[in-house]
Amino acid sequence: xxxxxxxxxxAGVRNRGINPDGFHVSQIxxxxxxxxxxxxxxxxxxxxxxxxxxxxxxxxxxxxxxxVINPTVKNFNDLFSRMSGSNMPxxxxxxxxxxxxxxxxxxxxxxxxxxxxxxxxxxxRLKQALFTINTVALMFVPIAVTIPRFLVIHRLGLLDxxxxxxxxxxxxxxxxxxxxxxxxxxxxxxxxxxQMDGASDLAIYWRxxxxxxxxxxxxxxxxxxxxxxxxxxxxxxxxxxxxxxxxAFYLNTLTTTATGANAVAGQGIAAAAALIMFLPNLIIxxxxxxxxxxTMSHSGLK
Amino acid sequence: MRRExxxxxxxxxxxxxxxxxxxxxxxFLTFIAVPVFAAIALSFTFFDAIQPPYFxxxxxxxxxxxxxxxxxxxxxxxxxxFAVIVGPGGYALAFLLAWMxxxxxxxxxTIFALILYSPSMTAGVAMVVxxxxxxxxxxxxxxxxxxxxxxxxxxxxxxxxxPQYLMSIMILVTLWSSMxxxxxxxxxxxxxxxxDLYEAAALDGMSSIWQEIFYITIPSMKxxxxxxxxxxxxxxxxxxxxxVMLSGSNPTPQYAGQLIVNHIEDYGFFRxxxxxxxxxxxxxxxxxxxxTRIFNRLFATTE
Numbered sequence: 370x371x372x373x374x375x376x377x378x379x380a381g382v383r384n385r386g387i388n389p390d391g392f393h394v395s396q397i398x399x400x401x402x403x404x405x406x407x408x409x410x411x412x413x414x415x416x417x418x419x420x421x422x423x424x425x426x427x428x429x430x431x432x433x434x435x436x437v438i439n440p441t442v443k444n445f446n447d448l449f450s451r452m453s454g455s456n457m458p459x460x461x462x463x464x465x466x467x468x469x470x471x472x473x474x475x476x477x478x479x480x481x482x483x484x485x486x487x488x489x490x491x492x493x494r495l496k497q498a499l500f501t502i503n504t505v506a507l508m509f510v511p512i513a514v515t516i517p518r519f520l521v522i523h524r525l526g527l528l529d530x531x532x533x534x535x536x537x538x539x540x541x542x543x544x545x546x547x548x549x550x551x552x553x554x555x556x557x558x559x560x561x562x563x564q565m566d567g568a569s570d571l572a573i574y575w576r577x578x579x580x581x582x583x584x585x586x587x588x589x590x591x592x593x594x595x596x597x598x599x600x601x602x603x604x605x606x607x608x609x610x611x612x613x614x615x616x617a618f619y620l621n622t623l624t625t626t627a628t629g630a631n632a633v634a635g636q637g638i639a640a641a642a643a644l645i646m647f648l649p650n651l652i653i654x655x656x657x658x659x660x661x662x663x664t665m666s667h668s669g670l671k
Numbered sequence: 672m673r674r675e676x677x678x679x680x681x682x683x684x685x686x687x688x689x690x691x692x693x694x695x696x697x698x699f700l701t702f703i704a705v706p707v708f709a710a711i712a713l714s715f716t717f718f719d720a721i722q723p724p725y726f727x728x729x730x731x732x733x734x735x736x737x738x739x740x741x742x743x744x745x746x747x748x749x750x751x752x753f754a755v756i757v758g759p760g761g762y763a764l765a766f767l768l769a770w771m772x773x774x775x776x777x778x779x780x781t782i783f784a785l786i787l788y789s790p791s792m793t794a795g796v797a798m799v800v801x802x803x804x805x806x807x808x809x810x811x812x813x814x815x816x817x818x819x820x821x822x823x824x825x826x827x828x829x830x831x832x833x834p835q836y837l838m839s840i841m842i843l844v845t846l847w848s849s850m851x852x853x854x855x856x857x858x859x860x861x862x863x864x865x866x867d868l869y870e871a872a873a874l875d876g877m878s879s880i881w882q883e884i885f886y887i888t889i890p891s892m893k894x895x896x897x898x899x900x901x902x903x904x905x906x907x908x909x910x911x912x913x914x915v916m917l918s919g920s921n922p923t924p925q926y927a928g929q930l931i932v933n934h935i936e937d938y939g940f941f942r943x944x945x946x947x948x949x950x951x952x953x954x955x956x957x958x959x960x961x962x963t964r965i966f967n968r969l970f971a972t973t974e
């Protein structure tokens with residue numbers, strides 16, 4: 370076997386093409402495109418971080434500076450010592466958001482996975498038809514049916530309840546779709562063997578299927594998290610009292626011109642609130658990103 | 672007696688499947704199926720949310736097509752322009768980026784993927800703070816300050832309130848945040864293609880990158896391409912609230928950023944013409960269906 374020298378290491382065939390093991394000259398052109406683009410993509414996000422820690426004189430400095438010079442947590446202190454219109458501390462909105470999101474994520478994982486289990490592993494007459502309906506529903510644009518949804522929630526007596534935040538988020542066709550596709554990769558023989566040993570349906574679902582689809586579950590958790598945590602509509606449409614509204618809604622009132630009129634005090638507080646909105650999204654995705662990628666390779670729509 | 676027996680047999684055979692489906696089916700019916708059918712039903716009525724709706728046939732649709740000047744002059748062209756650039760445009764961009772990323776080793780690839788994906792996690796709400804500052808109309812606004820500094824403009828521009836710029840900014844902002852799960856799906860799809868395929872093609876004399884993309888990469892990942900397309904189209908129509916968020920008003924200045932979604936909100940929640948708003952909703956759902964059909968034709972897997 371020929372010893373690899375420096376050149377063959379960097380010009381070797383294995384590092385070319387799709388999914389290479391290491392660096393190759395042919396990759397330089399991609400770096401040249403991707404690096405500047407990534408900088409452009411990441412700037413607004415860095416801007417949230419930077420603004421959240423800016424003292425007032427830097428927020429309104431002319432000419433404006435992108436990066437903070439003397440970072441301070443004043444904006445966060447202001448945010449949490451502030452009272453909303455109805456004398457409710459901001460932490461209450463945050464608490465509501467956390468509760469809504471936790472319940473929604475937990476419920477969504479269970480509800481989507483049980484449905485996906487039936488659609489993937491059970492035999493019944495309507496199986497194909499129901500899966501097709503769910504696939505068509507991938508095209509569903511929730512924002513289009515805001516009004517009828519409101520009427521449904523009104524009729525069910527869910528207005529001004531905690532569940533008005535949670536339940537609409539749980540109908541997530543993409544979630545069931547991704548889980549079902551992922552479950553299809555579990556060999557049926559495995560489940561049949563368990564059935565022979567006398568395991569009940571529930572036991573098969575919980576003990577065998579659930580541990581095997583962890584990556585897909587992580588993906589559903591992220592999707593539900595984003596849908597629930599970032600949701601403004603449920604608070605503004607379905608909830609009238611402040612005490613049940615969420616942090617996303619509060620941030621929205623800070624930024625809309627109508628209520629956030631005191632722009633001077635507002636900008637720093639809004640930046641701090643925006644950072645609090647964004648950080649959990651980022652942290653959760655970083656923790657779960659490898660799981661998400663392995664789910665995505667089964668995401669194909671046939 | 673016999674009927675009971677067959678019912679019981681059905682239950683032991685298929686019952687547990689329906690039991691597993693029940694919770695999701697209930698939610699699906701309540702929050703997706705019923706609202707869609709209610710929208711279709713309401714679209715044939717006059718409904719002002721005070722009196723019960725009454726049937727008026729196709730009058731809402733006729734009004735929409737013949738008398739709604741704002742819809743025809745602003746909303747429809749705006750929506751088509753926005754959806755075509757953000758949908759197919761964003762989709763092509765997502766594919767190209769995914770394809771480039773697939774040519775990098777795992778470490779850098781993960782970092783780039785995270786950076787490109789992270790804007791799609793940001794809620795519209797959180798980012799409005801940022802866009803308002805960057806595009807602020809006074810000289811403290813970053814874009815104005817930069818352009819003034821370079822001498823490209825003489826005085827600050829009201830970016831978010833100027834009809835001629837609002838649409839471009841909306842498109843830019845939406846594209847920025849459009850590398851979502853469709854993008855990740857395509858990246859995973861490209862990475863899953865067996866390297867043997869490329870090697871075989873190279874032996875057969877395939878040389879150009881474009882040949883490779885169109886004859887190997889895309890055909891091998893049609894299912895992911897279709898999933899990405901559906902996500903892109905839905906995303907493009909769902910993103911409609913952005914113009915109102917940026918400019919802070921519905922209707923947007925001189926209807927420059929008015930999209931079909933805002934039109935629905937305008938009629939449904941501000942004018943309480945819910946029957947009419949429902950008709951607009953139905954048109955929106957049909958548009959999504961139409962665009963998805965096109966992509967379905969392109970990437971249908973024949974099985």
